[in-house]
Amino acid sequence: MISCSWYPTKLLLLNDDIKIRVSSSCNKYSFCHFSKFKKENIRPDGRELGEFRATLLNVGTINTAHGSALVKLGNTTILCGVKGEFAAPPVNEPKKGYLVPNVELPPLCSSQFKVGPPSEQAQVVSQLIDDIVRSSNLINLESLNIAEGVVLSGGESVYFFCVGTGVAPGFACCWGATKLPERGPKALSKLSWVLHCDMICLDYDGNIVDASLIALLAALKNVLLPAVRIDEDTGRAVTSQEGSIPLKLSCQPVATSFVVFDDTILLADPTKEEEGLATGAVTVVVNEEGDICSVHKPGKEGALYLPRKFMTASGDVSRDLRKLDSWLRKHWRVVKDDVPTGAYDLD
Amino acid sequence: MSGLELLSDQGFRLDGRRPRELRKIECKMGVFQQANGSAYIEQGNTKALATVYGPHEVTGNRSKIEHDKVLINCQYSMATFSTGERRSRSTGDRKSQEMQLHLKKTFEAAILTQLYPRSQIDIYVQILQADGGNYSACVNAATLAIIDAGIPMKDFVCASTAGFVSDTPIADISYLEESQGGPELVVALLPKSDQIVEFQVNSRLHLDNFEKVLDMAIKGCKDVHAVLTRVVKDHVGQLASKMSKT
């Protein structure tokens, strides 16, 4: 699709955070432009073939959410907010709660997305994140269970009022209400948490899956759910901020995305341009012990060179994964050390 | 909630501000690379960001092409985790559509639309955390984003709110003060010419008090204007110094 769109070209210096950027809209031109870089074994933004972009993480910025994290993987920016609500647990598994991930790619992150219902790409990435969460048993869903035997008379609202301090001078109050499901008169019901994890992409420059997963993990580590107590007199659930407990994550999966060019070259952490020109893509998700949580290769032109070159490239892949893994361990240690907010530079 | 006193006897509000004081404003321009212009603003606890794409060819409904001016397309979206209670729909509901229309009208008045006929400018605004003054945060962020995109405007568009509590007009009301049910005045202003672009009043306000509250809101806008001008000058200064290094 060739469309004539003119953007003001921002010509800036090669500096710490600003790079020369020229926008081109014609695919064929970009491909030749790219091939020149391939010959020198370097990418247009100066990275090596297996190099990841500089990453920035900012945790706990949104006070209305129970947990939040902002990730910048190069220019790709994803903000994840986690909000907990009450819900009835699933019928066939009454001791579990829910974790519902959702990735949004709004038109503000890139001109390729239009206003309207979620695009196909957003749905596919949401589904992939959901599969990764399930496969890796990221969180013990039974820990989200609150109680059994809460008296509901249907359609009631449970109010919880919590006061948070320390954000602005004075206090910042956040209060919420949630409607409990219709149950019929005086039905004894179970109650558990449902964690809605909404990942909004603010700037789309490729490699959404990796960034979303990092944001999700960081936000979940930042979550402080209020403690819930069942009031004996009314049988209602009452929350309070004291005694709030952080979530316990059973493992830390890390995603690494690669794209393939001409069945021969493997590039890690692709930018938007590289994704558009690539002939294939693969995402590998690994946890700390090196177990594979997911290998997602969604077809695409040109059969990927698994397994032949995977054997030889597995050296590269595992090297990158180990690099990423140690990077993430360093970062998780920082987050674990009770620093509620802050910005971290990771390289 | 009725136990909370919005204005104490000593003249302090709930968050410790005086009636004339605005909340702390922090903003940054040029935060995103994909958009032509972008800006992020924090007004107290309200966090908003705006991105601008354009001017570019009209996408979507080609019947809306205007032969003599640019088509402005706005989208207002609130993150699902931005409010105390989780929102199930981030955009597309009545409130968002109303906001979109207000934003569109506001910027149609400020942007020099006749310079780009048959083209389209997209303004996308996202609220990350809502604590009152959503519309004003959006307008201020969008102004900075439009400036960052290099689209010519007649003047800055600065917006602010004002309320009226215990016979005192108060500037820049937060969510708690809004939800008490008192009058809320929202004003968007072109500061140099003192022209009001958008004006909205909710709830009842007696005509006798009207002038005072309106003056308070206009003063709030001018204060915002001072902040925004400084931010723009700093940003341009940084860019200029980087370019002069070559």
Add this chain to the structure above:
Amino acid sequence: MEESQIREISCEQSVLSKPDGSSDFSQGDSSVMVGVYGPADVKQNKEILDRATIEVIFKPKIGLPGVREKAMEKMISNTCQAIILTTMHPRSSITIVVQVVQDAGSLLSCCINAVCLALMDAGISMKCMVAAVSCAISEDGEVILDPTLKVAQVASSVMHFAFESKEKDVILSSTQGMCSPDQYLSCLASCQEASDKIFTFYRTSAERRFSKT
């Protein structure tokens, strides 16, 4: 039935009269019906100037299509893009409609195999054939090919692979659950071997069909 074999495959082509190609494919108890329309007209906003546009519609057995179905559509669509010679039909569309008749395990593989047969029936030019095989790793580390639903639910990991016929390269790989890299590679190897059976099936069914006339 040995655990290391895939289930009984059966297929009927040209079962539907309206689509250009169709197939009714069963793998054990899992059964899928596919209809292919193409190359046909394409909407202007979807047209690509130098190749055909591939659209996949995946209909689950019950309920409305949701996010999970969208993900399946994308995977099937990408697989088809890898094998169909789309440059032969610029500015056209190839629409593939997949209807699940029964899901008794290995649904994704069943769908991809059915789609390949339907494309063959429609006479759309392809670079090569594609065969998909699923496998599961049980809790004691045993590799089970073509798992049924019951086996898949208790397995520690379920994987789907799609291979192309020329050099058995992997086109699609999708995993659920956790496994070690060695287990992944050994499953990959067993599935590659098992795909032979499916390619042989394609060949014999084509021979049988065209030798009648």
